[in-house]
Amino acid sequence: MGRNGTIARDSEINCDRIAKVYDGDKAALSDINFTIPAHGIFSLIGRNGAGKTTLARILSTLLEPSSGRATIDGLDVMADANKLRERMAVVPQEGRTVAWMTPVQAVSAYLLWRGLSYSESKRKAIEAIAQVGMEKQADRLNRTLSGGMKRKVLVAMVLASDAEFVFLDEPSTGLDPISRQDLWKLLIELGKERFVFLTTHYLEEAESVADRIGILDDGKLLTLGNMDELRGHLKHQYSVKVPKGVDLPPVQGEIITLNNGLVQVLTTKDEALEISHHLIERKAQFSVNPVTLDDIFTYMVGAMDPELRESKEVEEE
Ligand SMILES: Nc1ncnc2c1ncn2[C@@H]1O[C@H](COP(=O)(O)OP(=O)(O)OP(=O)(O)O)[C@@H](O)[C@H]1O
Numbered sequence: 001m002g003r004n005g006t007i008a009r010d011s012e013i014n015c016d017r018i019a020k021v022y023d024g025d026k027a028a029l030s031d032i033n034f035t036i037p038a039h040g041i042f043s044l045i046g047r048n049g050a051g052k053t054t055l056a057r058i059l060s061t062l063l064e065p066s067s068g069r070a071t072i073d074g075l076d077v078m079a080d081a082n083k084l085r086e087r088m089a090v091v092p093q094e095g096r097t098v099a100w101m102t103p104v105q106a107v108s109a110y111l112l113w114r115g116l117s118y119s120e121s122k123r124k125a126i127e128a129i130a131q132v133g134m135e136k137q138a139d140r141l142n143r144t145l146s147g148g149m150k151r152k153v154l155v156a157m158v159l160a161s162d163a164e165f166v167f168l169d170e171p172s173t174g175l176d177p178i179s180r181q182d183l184w185k186l187l188i189e190l191g192k193e194r195f196v197f198l199t200t201h202y203l204e205e206a207e208s209v210a211d212r213i214g215i216l217d218d219g220k221l222l223t224l225g226n227m228d229e230l231r232g233h234l235k236h237q238y239s240v241k242v243p244k245g246v247d248l249p250p251v252q253g254e255i256i257t258l259n260n261g262l263v264q265v266l267t268t269k270d271e272a273l274e275i276s277h278h279l280i281e282r283k284a285q286f287s288v289n290p291v292t293l294d295d296i297f298t299y300m301v302g303a304m305d306p307e308l309r310e311s312k313e314v315e316e317e
């Protein structure tokens, strides 16, 4: 283990009653319990202030929990922090590149610091900068780069490293839509060999790349599982969205008034088809799709917040 970047298949990440209270404030995390394999991509999603960064920092040994215990591959994030740090790479949410270095210099300096030789560091740095699509900016000073480009330099550091456990706190924030999709491809590749802890506000991103997704709300883990397991939280697997005020046929299922001017009907595939026919006849605008992570998130997190969710059950089976 270690330098070749492969992780034993039975290796796990474990959180046992992790809690964090900052300076006597209310709990940023409470009673977080889970065990997941230490390979593949784990994406943590949740609203601003839900506690994602706090958990990412605890697992990446940068912050002490107030109570509870967390281990990665059997190593304690507090007692064995130094051993773990050699095996991890982190892009913090507020990560900055060194202004007076170029992207290639910044990445190679990081690799040198991780113990690689000068020539190996430079070779890998050039390769990683190309992977994030920044060949043209490879030798410009970081301070002259755009915000998204600076973010990509940080991602390149992690890609170039041989770290087994990679923590990326909102790596795609500030990236344009094309770069974001390029990043997804890189993440998927990364997840084949290593463990990636990914936080994001792009739920489509989590749905596309993650093997497992955790939903955090107000410091509590509402659920954790793969997309199929998460879909299981909803009684119905199809979603029809129509603008508020559009006449709907009597439906079985759940009607949720969203706060974006739309009404969502969660229902069965057959009912969704029937509603679609009804709406097409009336030339109404609507969309229909199998439930997405977005739907699950709105349902679960909205359910915790009565102001966001105004729902009524209609003709329950
Ligand atoms: N250093 C700190 N001191 C005090 N409170 C903090 C500190 N860092 C975070 N918090 C609080 O802890 C809670 C969780 O914050 P955290 O940064 O983990 O959320 P997040 O899910 O990463 O949010 P975002 O999506 O906005 O990045 C928030 O209530 C926040 O105000």
Ligand SMILES: [Mg+2]
Residues within 6 Å of the ligand: 052, 053, 054, 093, 169
């Ligand atoms: Mg955060």
